[in-house]
Amino acid sequence: MNNEEELRVLEFYSGIGGMHYGLLESKLKFKVIQSFDINTNANANYLHTFKEKVNQKSIDSLTLKELESYNSNMWTMSPPCQPFTRNGLQLDDKDNRTNSFLHLLEQLVKLDKLAPTYILIENVFGFEKSNTRQQLIETLKTLNYTYQEFILSPQSFFIPNQRTRYFLVASRNPLRNCSISPDIQLSIPGYKHSTDLMECNQIQEYLDSNSTEEGHYQKYQIPMDILQSKGMLLDIKQATDRTTNCYTRAYGKYIEGTGSVLQTDTRFQAEIDNNQSLIPLKLRYFSAKEITRLHGFPETFEFHPSFTSLQQYRLIGNSLNVKIISQLLLYLFSNKQ
Numbered sequence: 001m002n003n004e005e006e007l008r009v010l011e012f013y014s015g016i017g018g019m020h021y022g023l024l025e026s027k028l029k030f031k032v033i034q035s036f037d038i039n040t041n042a043n044a045n046y047l048h049t050f051k052e053k054v055n056q057k058s059i060d061s062l063t064l065k066e067l068e069s070y071n072s073n074m075w076t077m078s079p080p081c082q083p084f085t086r087n088g089l090q091l092d093d094k095d096n097r098t099n100s101f102l103h104l105l106e107q108l109v110k111l112d113k114l115a116p117t118y119i120l121i122e123n124v125f126g127f128e129k130s131n132t133r134q135q136l137i138e139t140l141k142t143l144n145y146t147y148q149e150f151i152l153s154p155q156s157f158f159i160p161n162q163r164t165r166y167f168l169v170a171s172r173n174p175l176r177n178c179s180i181s182p183d184i185q186l187s188i189p190g191y192k193h194s195t196d197l198m199e200c201n202q203i204q205e206y207l208d209s210n211s212t213e214e215g216h217y218q219k220y221q222i223p224m225d226i227l228q229s230k231g232m233l234l235d236i237k238q239a240t241d242r243t244t245n246c247y248t249r250a251y252g253k254y255i256e257g258t259g260s261v262l263q264t265d266t267r268f269q270a271e272i273d274n275n276q277s278l279i280p281l282k283l284r285y286f287s288a289k290e291i292t293r294l295h296g297f298p299e300t301f302e303f304h305p306s307f308t309s310l311q312q313y314r315l316i317g318n319s320l321n322v323k324i325i326s327q328l329l330l331y332l333f334s335n336k337q
Helices: 018-026 042-049 064-069 096-115 132-140 214-220 224-233 275-281 289-296 310-316 322-334
Strands: 007-012 030-036 074-077 118-124 146-152 165-171 262-263 282-283
Touching: 007 018, 018 030, 018 074, 018 322, 042 310, 064 096, 074 096, 096 132, 118 322, 132 165, 165 322, 214 282, 224 275, 289 310
Parallel strands: 007 030, 007 074, 074 118
Antiparallel strands: 118 165, 146 165, 262 282
């Protein structure tokens, strides 16, 4: 890619625009030609953010002619992860939710020389062991793409959040400064990763400016019935800690395995197997805005004002980490540096 070339991006499974923000942060010259998603709320938020309308047509119904008409040179995508999650049924390519992604792979082969020059993919940890991933790799090899796979978490980018994900970058033009390895990489060549938890930022750097105010605690406090019945399932963090657990779309609705909560009164300590001891800790959920910061979204990002906290949690739980995307883009186009 030369310095004057503009990326003409098709953004599949666009969600709330994590890939779009990654492109912005990378400072590469680009234009999103069209974004695609079937989630009504995500599309409303994308329109609210970028003032651009998302195509809500089902991806697996896109025709070869339609894809050709966009004249795109880059595809970004974060396909549905449910068929590959460790807590799911792991039906892989037998799950109907993979149909749209498999359809895109079929169209890539049919596009042949008109296929995009660059591809960026994100999915859940575990995708790398799937039949669907194998079909992806076979497709890339058929079309002579140079590709590199990664398993990365925000924690290695100094962000206090554990969210391990699979990533792939691919190019039909070998890039001179990219060190391609057949193995899945745990770091991005040339990027100075965090190698120790103590190198990560503290959680307090990502909290709302009014996070210590009583009103903010009351807005996000953990209900008493949850504390008393399921309190010991909570992953409790303090503002000075340097890690949080992965936030899922069920955050705020379910407790176990959906993400960390914040202890706002640090004068007390919980007793093992005593839910009553949690009450003085003044535990609260992280706000959706705080979680977007942990996902690398810029401060300018806003949710649609009509959305409830639970709707916001669902959207960000389905999203990706902007910081990682931007660094992968810089790696992919490192021949520009």
